[in-house]
Amino acid sequence: MAVKKKKALSFEEGMxxxxxxxxxxxxxxxPLEESIALYEQGVALHAQLEALLAQQKKRIxxxxxxxxxxxxxxxxxxxxx
Numbered sequence: 001m002a003v004k005k006k007k008a009l010s011f012e013e014g015m016x017x018x019x020x021x022x023x024x025x026x027x028x029x030x031p032l033e034e035s036i037a038l039y040e041q042g043v044a045l046h047a048q049l050e051a052l053l054a055q056q057k058k059r060i061x062x063x064x065x066x067x068x069x070x071x072x073x074x075x076x077x078x079x080x081x
Contacts, residue, residue, distance in 0.1 A: 009048065011049060011052050011053070011056075014045055014048060014049045014052070015049065017045060018042060018045050018046065018049065021038050021041055021042045021045070022042065024038055025038050025039065025042070058072075060072075
């Protein structure tokens with residue numbers, strides 16, 4: 001079976017799609033196979049969204065209040081500096 005490539009989702013589109021998947025999984029009695037397929041889609045989408053956040057995090061710039069210079073964001077693993 002050929003795999004269709006989807007266009008790149010924006011973060012907002014991805015979150016909306018993930019919300020729909022969660023609602024489908026939590027709101028009804030689905031057959032096991034369908035539930036597993038939706039779960040797999042959700043995990044893959046979550047990974048895409050995490051990658052998007054990581055890319056955008058690199059773009060964040062902060063102004064140093066002491067020098068008024070713009071410097072690159074320097075956070076730890078959790079995104080907190």
